[in-house]
Amino acid sequence: MPLYDYRCPRCQEVFELLVSASTKPRCPHCGGRKLERLMSAPAAPGRSAQIIKQARRRAAQEGHFSHYAPHERPRR
């Protein structure tokens, strides 16, 4: 069964769902049925794509420390 990332427009939750042809996805948080399917690269599992997205957002907020090794980065 394909594993897709969905976002619920009602509660803004992002989650993964296994979707078969016969089941309609529902938000596990509010039960909403109007879900947006997020497009991710087929090679990358949705979870790691989400982690990469979060890491990039955090890096953009904190500045560009991507040229440092993790233990060399300043602690907050």
Ligand SMILES: [Zn+2]
């Ligand atoms: Zn929801």
